[in-house]
């Protein structure tokens with residue numbers, strides 16, 4: 001695009017409308033607007049006059065098209081669905097969008113523009129061997145839009161820095177940022193999600209840039225209040241998501257890019273990792289360490305040293321003489337094994353390494369433009385790289401996991417998949433990045449250049465892994481963890497944020513980072529608790545694990561050169577902080593698992609910024625150090641050393657202290673709360689029902705008790721549905737679910753609690769229900785189903801009336817009198 005602020009006008013020569021789309025013809029190019037759904041419009045502009053063919057590996061799903069009504073009036077084309085309208089100025093080619101009641105947003109300042117782009121302008125020129133062939137691969141296309149001054153801009157994928165990305169230029173190119181201290185100020189990281197939402201009181205809308213090429217957003221940095229979208233690849237293609245709330249935008253986005261997977265229940269438990277627990281003895285000692293100290297644990301991760309010379313899908317038989325016995329020993333302690341797998345396959349063709357041999361025989365590895373197989377260096381030294389754009393290759397790769405599944409491995413950890421490649425063995429000095437040449441062809445038909453598919457390398461590796469596990473073990477939900485990701489990866493994998501450091505700054509930046517990913521449709525995220533690089537220390541580890549208890553994916557991990565970082569490595573005080581944090585995690589699982597189901601159904605992130613639940617409160621947009629955990633809980637983490645209390649902003653509504661059970665105030669307000677080590681503030685929103693289990697050492701133990709902590713609001717009715725299933729299979733898709741609706745009347749209407757009869761075909765194991773109704777003062781009595789309750793107690797400390805009943809799956813009504 002030409003770089004004066006505005007691209008030249010682009011008058012329409014004529015237009016045609018189809019049932020679901022409208023196409024205008026311009027002297028230079030075609031512009032097409034399509035109703036993908038009543039609340040989603042897609043705009044494409046191809047200066048060449050030809051739209052790119054659909055890609056078999058596109059991260060965007062095809063939805064059944066919706067009707068679009070089109071008419072011309074006053075030199076403009078008006079295009080409308082029930083939920084959204086677009087207006088194209090026929091003389092300029094600029095497009096604007098509006099709500100059904102006529103409020104404009106995402107208004108173009110000019111027509112789209114394009115021009116040939118030099119590599120230097122992308123920031124990729126430092127990569128050697130990046131020759132792009134002439135043609136569309138070099139055409140940059142973009143458009144500029146007006147930013148409403150009161151809009152906050154959120155999402156934008158994995159980034160460091162502030163939650164609101166105004167005044168930033170953000171590009172999309174997955175890279176390994178493993179240098180110690182990756183961080184503040186970096187633009188590209190391991191993942192790329194070219195999507196955002198613009199939030200202002202009364203209206204949130206979203207945008208997904210449908211480009212896997214190098215692309216970016218300038219969010220009012222170059223020009224104040226001007227948003228620029230740009231991409232290589234010769235075509236501008238984006239979706240407008242109508243909102244009107246953040247929750248609606250994430251729902252629309254994940255309708256387009258796929259709903260987040262439903263993890264097996266064990267994956268929501270605590271995971272312990274280190275680079276590496278490198279021998280059978282180490283692994284068993286860690287497992288026993290947890291069990292002896294009664295610290296709950298569900299999974300141990302085996303990092304690269306379990307392999308024979310870092311050859312993927314092999315075992316080092318000296319360190320792990322009988323891998324099956326290692327896995328079985330963990331299973332006997334109810335601990336799952338997760339193994340790392342990197343994409344680089346050792347270039348080891350003469351030594352009987354079957355993975356390399358079968359990969360070569362099937363022609364599954366990338367080839368350079370001259371036809372030679374591409375190789376670069378990773379852990380196993382010279383390595384070959386599968387072409388995950390090819391369905392054949394994905395199938396082969398997925399099937400390779402059979403050898404791990406047979407041993408009883410439960411989860412797969414895909415690492416180094418940006419992909420991370422260097423130019424010589426790591427042991428030699430001066431290694432630098434050695435990327436796959438942009439002109440490498442990928443896909444079963446060789447349909448795309450690596451320049452187009454680079455950002456999908458990790459995404460498609462995760463997909464191949466998930467699909468392999470699904471084929472190999474169809475009765476059980478796969479569980480995959482990935483470092484690199486794109487929009488849509490949430491269908492197949494959880495992710496972690498890569499190699500952070502044991503520093504307060506890294507804890508701090510993780511808060512907006514995870515929250516931003518949730519807004520991009522990726523709910524299952526976490527960071528290395530304690531910090532990966534460097535030596536963690538008691539206070540930092542303690543603060544991190546109390547926070548990590550709320551990470552959607554909760555794992556502690558550390559670098560091979562860092563001091564031990566298990567929960568007991570920092571002395572008895574921190575061990576007890578860690579035990580309590582992990583126990584709280586396990587107690588919260590019935591609530592968190594319901595959040596996982598909600599994410600699976602509607603994309604709803606469980607770790608989210610305040611603006612997600614309070615989009616009309618503009619003064620809460622900037623708050624990054626308070627996080628909503630689902631709609632009912634709010635955490636206020638400690639991000640710095642030495643603090644014993646902190647300021648907490650109360651959004652509207654009444655709020656309770658989760659730990660003491662006491663009512664603490666009505667928002668909007670701010671108050672100072674105590675936050676001793678191990679007990680950062682956790683608040684409950686009035687009108688909530690938090691479902692808690694008993695402490696278990698792993699999710700394999702049945703839930704003996706289900707506690708319903710009931711917190712009435714002053715004025716508003718509360719409603720919650722607990723969702724349960726067998727935690728392991730896909731039978732929930734055929735109705736093997738248990739859904740229990742809870743309704744809590746406000747204090748002003750007597751705080752009556754109604755539990756509906758359980759719905760669905762899943763039958764939880766027998767258990768006791770503990771109903772705990774939090775009230776300002778002790779009631780004279782309680783009525784359960786019209787009968788006075790004899791056996792109840794008032795817990796003065798927690799300010800709650802408690803009654804225990806058998807869980808019979810029937811409806812019940814609890815009335816304080």
Ligand code: GLC
Nearest residue numbers: 178275303304415483498499
């Ligand atoms: C990468 C990963 C890290 C892992 C290490 C060794 O740095 O990000 O988690 O421990 O490789 O496999």
